[in-house]
Amino acid sequence: MIKVMYKDILVGEVVTNRSLTVDEALELINFNEEKFITDNGFDDIDYNDFRLVY
Incomplete structure (x- = not known):
């Protein structure tokens, strides 16, 4: 599971089995x-x- 963060705000979560860019995760x-x-x-x-937390 990858958490999409903006500073300290959780924007969303993505379940994937590969690496993503921030743009891909936001999409x-x-x-x-x-x-x-x-x-x-x-x-x-x-x-x-924005940052991704694995």
Whole structure:
């Protein structure tokens, strides 16, 4: 299981048997940038702050 994190916020989880890029993981969890920004009170997000935890 891979956890998709934005800083310390759990964005989603992916079950896979291979390595993924952050972009692939975000696509698999159907990441909605606008909803994430609104839900967390951000003005904008930095994609460099996403990380995958295996």
